[in-house]
Amino acid sequence: xxSGWAKRALIAATAAALxxxxxxxxxxxxxxxxxxxxxxxxxIQPGGTIEEVSKRCSEESKGKYTITPEFxxxxxxxxxxxxxxxxxxxxxxxxxVGMDVIWTGEFANAGWVEPWTGALKKQxxxxxxxxxxxxxxxxxxxxxxxxxxxxxxxxxxxxxVKKPPKTWxxxxxxxxxxxxxxxxxxxxxxxxxYMVFVNALIESAGTEILSGPEEVDLEQGPxxxxxxxxxxxxxxxxxxxxxxxxxEDSARLGFEAGESAFMTNYTxxxxxxxxxxxxxxxVMGFARFPRVDAGKxxxxxxxxxxxxxxxFSENKDVAFEAAACLANDTxxxxxxxxxxxxxxxxxxxxxxxxxxxxxxxxxLVKESxxxxxxxxxxxxxxxxxxxxxxxxxxxxxxxxxDTESIYDELKSNVEDAVKREGLL
Amino acid sequence: xxxxxxxxxxxxxxxxxxxxxMLCAPAVVAMLLVTAYPxxxxxVLSLQNVDLRFPDExxxxxxxxxxxxxxxSLWWTDIFNTVFLMVxxxxxxxxxxxxxxxxxxxxxxxxxxxxxxxxxxxxxxTVVAAFAWQFAFAPETGFVNNLPLISDEMDWFGGRFSxxxxxxxxxxWKTTPFMALLLLAGLVTIDDQLYxxxxxxxxxxxxxxxxxxxxxxxxxxxxxxxxxTLDAFRVFxxxxxxxxxxxxxxxxxILGYNQLISRLNLGLGSAVSVLIFxxxxxxxxxxxxxxxxxxxxxxxxx
Numbered sequence: 001x002x003s004g005w006a007k008r009a010l011i012a013a014t015a016a017a018l019x020x021x022x023x024x025x026x027x028x029x030x031x032x033x034x035x036x037x038x039x040x041x042x043x044i045q046p047g048g049t050i051e052e053v054s055k056r057c058s059e060e061s062k063g064k065y066t067i068t069p070e071f072x073x074x075x076x077x078x079x080x081x082x083x084x085x086x087x088x089x090x091x092x093x094x095x096x097v098g099m100d101v102i103w104t105g106e107f108a109n110a111g112w113v114e115p116w117t118g119a120l121k122k123q124x125x126x127x128x129x130x131x132x133x134x135x136x137x138x139x140x141x142x143x144x145x146x147x148x149x150x151x152x153x154x155x156x157x158x159x160x161v162k163k164p165p166k167t168w169x170x171x172x173x174x175x176x177x178x179x180x181x182x183x184x185x186x187x188x189x190x191x192x193x194y195m196v197f198v199n200a201l202i203e204s205a206g207t208e209i210l211s212g213p214e215e216v217d218l219e220q221g222p223x224x225x226x227x228x229x230x231x232x233x234x235x236x237x238x239x240x241x242x243x244x245x246x247x248e249d250s251a252r253l254g255f256e257a258g259e260s261a262f263m264t265n266y267t268x269x270x271x272x273x274x275x276x277x278x279x280x281x282x283v284m285g286f287a288r289f290p291r292v293d294a295g296k297x298x299x300x301x302x303x304x305x306x307x308x309x310x311x312f313s314e315n316k317d318v319a320f321e322a323a324a325c326l327a328n329d330t331x332x333x334x335x336x337x338x339x340x341x342x343x344x345x346x347x348x349x350x351x352x353x354x355x356x357x358x359x360x361x362x363x364l365v366k367e368s369x370x371x372x373x374x375x376x377x378x379x380x381x382x383x384x385x386x387x388x389x390x391x392x393x394x395x396x397x398x399x400x401x402d403t404e405s406i407y408d409e410l411k412s413n414v415e416d417a418v419k420r421e422g423l424l
Numbered sequence: 425x426x427x428x429x430x431x432x433x434x435x436x437x438x439x440x441x442x443x444x445x446m447l448c449a450p451a452v453v454a455m456l457l458v459t460a461y462p463x464x465x466x467x468v469l470s471l472q473n474v475d476l477r478f479p480d481e482x483x484x485x486x487x488x489x490x491x492x493x494x495x496x497s498l499w500w501t502d503i504f505n506t507v508f509l510m511v512x513x514x515x516x517x518x519x520x521x522x523x524x525x526x527x528x529x530x531x532x533x534x535x536x537x538x539x540x541x542x543x544x545x546x547x548x549x550t551v552v553a554a555f556a557w558q559f560a561f562a563p564e565t566g567f568v569n570n571l572p573l574i575s576d577e578m579d580w581f582g583g584r585f586s587x588x589x590x591x592x593x594x595x596x597w598k599t600t601p602f603m604a605l606l607l608l609a610g611l612v613t614i615d616d617q618l619y620x621x622x623x624x625x626x627x628x629x630x631x632x633x634x635x636x637x638x639x640x641x642x643x644x645x646x647x648x649x650x651x652x653t654l655d656a657f658r659v660f661x662x663x664x665x666x667x668x669x670x671x672x673x674x675x676x677x678i679l680g681y682n683q684l685i686s687r688l689n690l691g692l693g694s695a696v697s698v699l700i701f702x703x704x705x706x707x708x709x710x711x712x713x714x715x716x717x718x719x720x721x722x723x724x725x726x
Contacts, residue, residue, distance in 0.1 A: 081685055088476045088688065106688075110477045190670035242563050242579040244671065253564050379477045382686045394582070394671055420475060420689065423496040423696075424682060 036065040036315050038322050041086075042098030043079050043305065044071040047338035056334075057325035065318045067096070067326070076100055076192055087112040087310065095313040096323050098305045099144050101135035101374065102192075102381050105213060108138040109379035113308035114316060115141040120324050127347040135374050136306040139213075144306030145327035148341035151368040152200070152301045153361070154287045155255065155263045155270070157181060157280070164287035167294050168201075168229040171262055175238035178261055183240040184233060185251035185263035190393040193247050195375065195385045196301045197264070198392060201226035203299035203373025205292040209384065210376035214418045218411050224403040226292055227410075231398035244394040256280055264289060266303065267358060267365060271340055286361045288368055299373030304344065342369065380417060386424040387417035463701065470694035477688050489695035498679065499696075503703075506675045509588065510656040513595045517652060518645070520596065521603030528604065529611045546601040554665035557594040581666060587673045594662050599655070603648050610644020611637070650711040654704055676700050 035058075042050055054067040072079040080103060086094055087107070099107060107113045116124065124145035125133050136144040154171075156164050160181060165171035175182045187193035202209060205222035234243055240254055248265055255263040256277035263269065273281035289300035307323040309316055325331070332343035333353045340357050342365050348354055349366040358365050376384060391410040392398065398406050416422045473485045493499050524542055531538045545553065560566045561580040569576050580586045614637065622632050638645075660677040663669060669678040680700060684693030 077686070084476070084685070084688060106477050110479060110688075190668060241577045242582055245579065245581045245667075250564060257564075382688070386682060386686060420478075420687070421492070423493060423498045423679065423692065424687060 035061070035063045036318050038065050038067045038095040038313075038315055038319055039093055040067050040069045040096040040098070040322075040326070041072060041083060041094050042069060042096075042307075043076075043100075044074060045335070045339045045341070047340070049335045049338045049341070052334050052338060053326050053331040056330070057322055060325060061318075061322070065315070065322050067322055070094075072098070087312070090312045092312045092314050094310045095315055095319040096326065097144075097308045097310055098147070099136075099308045101132075101149075101302065101304050101306065102377075102385070104136055104143055104306065104308075105138045105377045105379045106381055107308065108141070108143045112311055113143050114311050114320075115143055116145065116309075116320070120320055124324050124327055127345045129344060129346050129369050131302060131372055131374050132304065132306075132344045132369070135302065135304070135377065138377060138379075144308040145323050146344035147305050147307050147327045148332065148335045149302065149304035149344040149369055150266050150342055151303070151365060151372055152196075152264050152266055152289055153364065153368060154289055155265060155273075156285045156287065157261045157283055158285040159283040160261045161285075164285060165262075165290055167291045168233070169294075171290050172229075172232055172236060172238045175261055176236060181259055181261045182238060183254070183260045183262075184238045185240055185246065185254045185260045185265070186233070186243070187247050187251060187265075188230075188234070188243050188393075188395045189245045189247050190389050191247065192385060194393060194395075195388055196303070198226070198230070198388055199375045200289060200299060200301040200373060201229055201292050204289070204296065206296050208373070208376070209388065209414060210378055210418065213376075213378040213380075216411065216415050216418060218407075218414065220407060222293070223410070224407050227392075227398050227403040227406060228400045229292055230392065230395050231400035231403065234395035234398065235400060239396070244396065267342060268340055270358070270361075286364060288364060288371075297371060299371055300368045302369065302372035302374045304342075346370070378418065380420050383417035383420055383424055384414060387413035390424065466694045466697050466701075469690050470698045472691050474690040474694075475688060476690060485691055489691050490699070492692060493695050493699060498674075499676070499699075501672060502674050502676045502679045505588075505673060506657060506659065506677075509592065509595070509659055509675065510653060512588075513592050513599075513656050513659075514649060514652050516592070516596050517600045517603045518649065520600045521607050521648070524600065524604035525607035525611055528608050542604060543601045545598050546605075548598070550598060550661040551665060553598050554594055554662040557590060557597070557662075558666050561590050582671070584671045584673060587667050587671055591659075591662050591666055591673065594666070595656070595659065598662075599652065603652055606648035606651065607641065607644060610641040610648075613644075614640045646711060646715055650708065653707055653711070657704055657707060658700070676703070 040050070040054060044050065050069045050071070054069045058066040072082055079098075080100065083094075083097060083103075087097075087110070097107070097113060099113070108115075121142050125142065128146045129149065132146045132149050133142070136142055136146050154164060160178060161174060165174055171184060175184050187197050199209060202218070202223055205226040207219035207222040208217045211217040233239055240246065240260060242250065246254075248269075251263050251265050252269050252272055254260050255265075255269070256273050258277075258280055270281075270284065270286070273284050275281075289298045291298045307327050309319045309323055313319050327344075329343075329345055329348060332345055332348055333351060335341040336343055336348075336357045337353045342358075343349070343354065346366065346369075349362050354365075355362045375381075378384060388410065391406070391413045417424065470489055471485060471487070473481065473483045473489075475481065528535075528539050528542060548556075558581075561568050563569055563577065563579055568574060568580070569578050578586075580590050618636050618640075619632055622636060627635065658677050659675050660681070663673060663675050663678055664681070667673045669675070669682075676696065677700065680693055680696040683689050683696055687693070
């Protein structure tokens with residue numbers, strides 16, 4: 001074997017490999033004449049809402065644009081992970097982003113999403129619940145069009161409990177007194193769902209975690225009251241066996257298996273029980289999220305998705321139009337029909353689509369959203385939620401008799417978090 | 425590899441060596457691009473305040489990110505967790521792997537079937553295996569709580585050490601075959617005549633194992649231990665799936681993930697990554713210098 005031959009072979013092989021990569025990387029050239037291609041990155045909805053509204057809006061644009069949905073995983077933190085990796089790298093292949101209510105501050109401050117202005121801003125906020133608009137806004141600017149919202153209700157067993165309890169204390173007492181199914185299902189695994197639960201209790205007690213993007217509130221009296229509820233639930237007889245690892249789905253499963261008289265969960269729980277456990281579904285009652293302070297109305301959790309336009313999109317002009325269509329009243333009706341997702345427009349709650357999806361409790365869902373206490377809006381949201389989860393998990397570490405030390409830990413954790421200091 | 429004395433190097437040897445370098449060059453360039461560059465970039469980032477969410481607030485930080493990490497109790501808790509998991513899994517894997525290697529080596533019939541079936545767990549993607557074990561141990565869906573002697577209400581992921589037990593089980597189940605394979609490679613290099621001679625001298629099976637097998641396998645064992653220890657120190661998937669680090673089961677890799685991916689705090693996250701890299705480096709150093717592991721020995725034809 002001569003080295004000259006080997007050299008030539010090597011050069012040829014390297015050239016071939018380089019050519020192959022070059023060819024692979026220059027696919028997809030843009031065509032100016034046809035409709036503009038928009039890519040919509042959004043969490044998958046099993047009922048097919050996203051496909052349906054993308055198709056309808058593409059057709060209604062009459063050749064102006066076509067929307068291709070690109071699905072993200074069902075787990076909220078994995079959705080965010082994929083999005084921030086693309087947006088952090090200024091990926092121009094994202095045009096419209098389906099943004100969870102808690103990402104607004106972060107995405108807006110990083111300069112990843114565009115503010116809405118003018119007539120379109122007016123159009124997408126028309127008749128929308130004010131606290132939903134708040135979740136899509138940062139520093140007085142609107143960064144997304146509200147699409148669907150979501151809230152938690154108290155679900156209970158009408159065969160075991162005559163009247164739904166008004167407060168958490170009352171509910172824990174009733175549950176502990178029951179001979180069977182004496183547990184309360186909540187979400188208390190160390191994940192975002194626990195933050196939802198904790199935030200709702202703190203808000204209901206009459207204070208809030210943050211009063212501004214960098215100002216910690218957490219007034220001592222009310223916060224300790226909320227912590228007492230968690231401690232009492234976790235350390236008493238009403239705690240389900242796997243409380244510290246419970247999420248929305250394990251809560252639903254536990255309730256459907258007949259183990260629990262009470263559950264706080266999103267609206268999907270009703271439809272699921274009717275299908276999966278009709279015996280339980282028949283006796284499933286609903287009420288507003290219980291109070292923490294008997295003298296103050298509760299502030300239930302608020303979730304949902306808003307639609308934003310990416311700052312790195314090459315089609316921003318049409319992307320705004322398309323996002324407005326994807327979030328309009330017809331689309332919101334599709335979302336409630338196909339996937340049971342509550343609309344963010346308050347005027348739709350009298351619509352047949354909504355009353356059919358929430359038989360007998362459409363009004364309650366509306367009331368719950370209006371009264372809800374959203375999670376804080378801050379660019380450092382991930383730091384805040386990690387800090388809260390670290391301070392308060394597992395839930396049974398909270399001694400209901402002595403909440404002062406854990407309150408101090410929570411407050412100092414959150415204070416570090418808004419300053420983005422320390423490891424989390 | 426034998427090199428002649430420089431004076432006697434023939435032109436043929438020289439051209440062959442040149443060819444060897446040229447053949448290696450693409451691999452060296454690729455290695456530099458995919459490993460050296462990211463590592464150097466991580467070091468640069470770790471000396472700065474960089475947060476993707478606050479693009480206007482980047483600044484030079486000096487060593488303050490390292491100070492933050494090393495003074496945090498979280499880092500030391502996670503180091504403890506990681507080392508605990510590393511030592512337990514590797515110790516169990518070594519014993520089990522050795523047993524399986526001996527069985528594979530001595531199997532008289534169905535050698536191929538035995539070796540292939542032992543390797544199946546290693547072929548399963550870690551995340552899939554972690555989910556499978558998580559479902560198996562979940563109180564609602566799992567079969568484990570239906571086994572005798574185990575309470576139906578046992579919440580495996582509700583406590584620190586019961587979580588560790590499941591994590592260790594999943595890790596051991598998954599990587600013991602790899603350990604066994606590396607050990608088998610060392611086992612086949614031992615000359616059978618040594619055993620025969622020992623048998624003639626009246627050595628028992630245990631004596632043959634401790635006096636012949638173990639000393640001759642030392643290089644293979646050290647290489648297997650080194651590979652697995654480095655792997656185990658970076659454990660991520662199984663913990664991420666099973667507990668997400670809740671209840672003090674977090675490993676240093678998950679801590680790095682939280683800073684980098686969840687918080688997008690690239691400065692702090694890179695500091696964690698660089699420290700993990702240094703730990704891995706230290707482990708390799710201890711194995712190579714302290715125990716005398718030789719990476720080019722202990723393989724057939726090595």
